[in-house]
Amino acid sequence: MPRLNLLEETRYEKLPVTVYPDQQIASVEVARRIATLIKSKQQQNENAVLGLATGVTPIKVYAELVRLHRDEGLSFKNVITFNLDEYYPMKPDAVQSYVTFMNENLFDHIDIDKANVHIPDGTLDVDAVAAFCLNYEKQIEELGGLDLQILGIGRTGHIGFNEPGSAPNSGTRLVTLDDLTRSDASRDFGGKENVPTKAITMGIGTIFKAREIILMAWNQKKAPIIKKAVEGEISGEVPATYLQLSDHVEFILDEDAASELTRFDTPWLVKDCVWDNQLKKKAVIWLALELGKPILKLTEEDYNTHGMAQLAVEQGPAYNINIDIFNQIQHTITGWPGGKPNADDSQRPERANPARKRSIVFSPHPDDDVISMGGTFIRLVDQGHDVHVAYQTSGNTAVWDDDVLRYVEFAIDFNHSIGEDTAKLQGLYEEMRKFIDSKLPNQIDTQEIRNVKGFIRKTEAISGARYAGLQDDHIHFMALPFYETGKTKKNTVGEADIQLTIDLLQKVKPQQIFAAGDFADPHGTHIVCFNIIVAALNRLKETEEWVKDCWLWMYRGAWHEFATHEIEMAVPLSPQEVIRKRNAIFKHQSQKDTPVFPGDDAREFWVRAEDRNRDTARLYDLLGLAEYEAMEAFVRFKF
Template identity: 85%
Template sequence: MARLNLLEETRFEKLPVSVYPNQQIASVTVAARIAHLIRTKHQKGETAVLGLATGVTPIAVYKELVRLHKEEGLSFKNVVTFNLDEYYPMKPDAMQSYVTFMNENLFNHIDIEKQNIHIPDGTLAMDDIASFCLDYERKITELGGLDLQILGIGRTGHIGFNEPGSAPNSGTRLVTLDDLTRRDASRDFGGKENVPTKAITMGIGTIFKAREIILMAWNKKKAPIIKKAVEGEISGDVPATYLQLSEHVEFVLDQDAASDLTRFDTPWLVKDCVWDLPLTKKAVIWLSKTLDKPVLKLTDEDYNNNGMAQLVVEKGSAYTINIDIFNKLQHTITGWPGGKPNADDSERPERALPAKKRAIVFSPHPDDDVISMGGTFIRLVDQGHDVHVAYQTSGNTAVWDDDVLRYVEFAIDFNQSMGEDNSKLTAVYKDMRNFFKEKQPNQIDTKEVRLVKGYIRKTEAISGARYAGLTDDHIHFMELPFYETGKTQKNSVTQEDIDLTKTLLQKVQPQQIFAAGDFADPHGTHIVCFNIILAALDQLKDEAWVKDCWLWMYRGAWHEFEAYEIEMAVPLSPQEVIRKRNAIYKHQSQKDTPVFPGDDAREFWVRAEDRNRETARIYDQLGLANYEAMEAFVRYKF
């Protein structure tokens, strides 16, 4: 019976899927399977032939394999490896080379024989590539084929670098990279323009010949393409769907990557559910949007025809459910994000008391505050709350080099007009120009360049916070040490980062904290900054003020909360939308074309307005008041 229930839950899924609580547990599980294969082959005196992947996805797997080698004696002497792909052209000692990646993450730390390592050669002459690819295939065949191939998946649905349009029987070859793939790689190359347009990759046909295939995917950004690969029709538009034809494949996912699969996203379509309030709210909003009907107009028939008959039976009628969920949605809306004084707060998202609250807006980068919650920020100040803003990092990697020269040129001219000695500044300026002429993609800036870039972001942040109404003593620049590497790869968080946060929290003792809960930023800075806040609060939990402190998460720079998640929706008037836009405009270095735009071509102010208007539109569609825009928040219970 349990097996039948599982088949019903997974009936939309066209291949085996294993879901783990997080990527660390999943990675350790995959590493254990690889280790078992290696040991089994060793006991038989045979060679284990592995197909390996690169990118962020397999890093934890490789880390665990290194641990197994060093701590549990796992030997790689009987292992031969073939990597999936390599950029072309690419020097093997380049930072972005997959040779460098594999050496740093695996090969330099285990006892594998160097002659047993095979990675496509990115230095070949164009005329030599075809013969190299045939030889690559021949070597795999002579070893009896791949025992195990591990894969990641790109957001185009590519496996290896088999982009949309790849044939299911394709072999190792030179390919042209999709624009989205190059955008996703841009952080490693210091801009999309530096990413190679081509790569050498194993083909889908080559991958298919492996006796076992494990495709891994982590985090929410991969959820949409995983749904297509697992539940969609087989199509050359999504090459990973060809894996549905294999009898030897398994998808290994964390909960976030699996979250769009039917059994997790809309479980009422495949099984009986425990209808708690969060699931009921999600299902009713889904039904309303699916049928394009306001919540209060949904009928028993609507529920029964869309997998939600059990909910009607439990709650009594559609009318009862509709009223309850409508009221819950209505109660999320407030024009008083700091709480409304002298009001009944039993059905409001924030407490009425104290009437004037101490609040800190934590901003991971120097513009996240106004981009994501600029309207609420301004309203909190307008309504008389004691608001502080804390910029957690300098953001000094996200400024164009020519902006640095422009600002230094301004300083030189200003000093000259004031009769100051310019010799030292002029020398620094000359060094900067020479540095920029020779600068390589992703090369760390000099100390002086980093300082100027940090000053640019700092002055913009001050201007934006002043526009919101703050005085200078309420504007804090934390410059958390984990960020200050001068490159996109940051240091690990230390107690120093947490202590700096604790010091500020103890100084302000806020009743409200606003923090970025938007974890889709390209470099992962948001989640790191959020976890630092949580660690600081955990270490301060015995202090009296912490017990009366609420933590609100905001989004907007990269994506928005779903309607069913929202616990506080702050409506913005047309005039407030313009004020928010003006606050974002203060960040001129991020306007037009920022250094790290992600895969969204819109300017940040346009993204913010579009998302805020979409939230308001969804509330209107559900049958609530029609506002110009809304900023959304979710309370984190710590």
């Protein structure tokens, strides 16, 4: 690409950005650059002084560095490291400590001299912290400064633990953590109340002195803050924007993290485009919402003054484009998510035949089915389809401990009321209570407690599915093994996970599958469960004829919705259907009010779902289509 064109594309970007197809490729490249620096310093008989980060973002970088050491002989004997931060207070052997993180992901697997490793000390008395921080700075300066600092970025825009309000010349110090930062860390600590309120962090001024700075970001969740950091005004409210002032910084992103940058999100504003149908639909919807006009009222002038003159010239006139896009969106709307019998389906999202379809709703957790597509679920049953639901995991990590005691107390009283001996159950109850009273944050529950938590979620799921109209033999509990660790970190997917899914699919032979396509799920379970389904289908399609006629529809959960231009099926809900969906969600009492892992959204799941469904309907209304109470949205996955 000519340099002039590249500069035009990136004119909104205030610092250098390199985008890779995925985080694995990007991480390997960052690791290669670190390795090159280390080798260069070795040749000069010098030390390489590295500033290191923790969290999910650099894990694959560290894994590649370990591989380079193991397989290609990369030595770290000349490497001196300074970590960005550490929670305070924090014992170095705690599971959540950054000492543990660095040892597990890097230091224990390479030949670095542990005397060359520096991590802020979370065990200091508070009156000793200031002196420690000054010495931390002094040690870096005496070594000539950091050769390379790698960074992640928090959703508040923090780098290290430099939260909003941090000064650009700040040094290493004790800071108070932002509430969102603590919420994001809550899963690692078994609840936000267990997350330390403070941390020791390098300052922005310290980071700035590094001769090279690489900030990495992966996945869609980071896209909004990346846009602010790269294209926004410099502000203490987004500390990462201070990096715009550095001549030695580069942002390295995967495509998802870069997706809201202007050149990717609204490319017509910065360059000529290849106008395929999806981009055309996205641009016209954007223009209508930007101007607050229904699609059919957009004019040639609107196109010309908002970067879309090329589209109007190449595929216009504008009104013809408007009609085309309006019709495409209108054709996504259907009250027949299983297909309308005996109807012309050429412009409908689902097939008319067979009139009665076998459908499976896969639910990663025991409530995703009703939260995400409860209205469609109920309608499929009401319209006579042969609907099954499959709960892929037990969801047993997301139940409060006091619920366990409450249910076991009920069981004791019930057994006593019917004359059954309660001694054994009473003894088990006392053991549970003793364990819970002394339980450490994120400590793995006993098997008995995990079982009770699983039973609670199972009975709630059965209740919700029955409310939707299913018979018990159409309700399946898969308990995929990857999930059953008793802790937030799950196992890698194994053959048993795929085979269990294959077995169920072969039993039902569905024409229609609904699966969670909400990959912004902060716990990662949704994408793992989705990939298992795809792996199972890819195997089955080689031998099973029915797979060729099976359509896979993705729904989204309690976190985000599909963009309007992505939606391929929109199922409108009446006010009464919204209430029925709400009642189905209410069957999941353990997840109501304050769930164990709510993410950063304080609303209850039923409120999130209703707000999201109403927002989808509102957007259709703003574009000039029929006004509905609410809508559930789906995208078809072609495998």
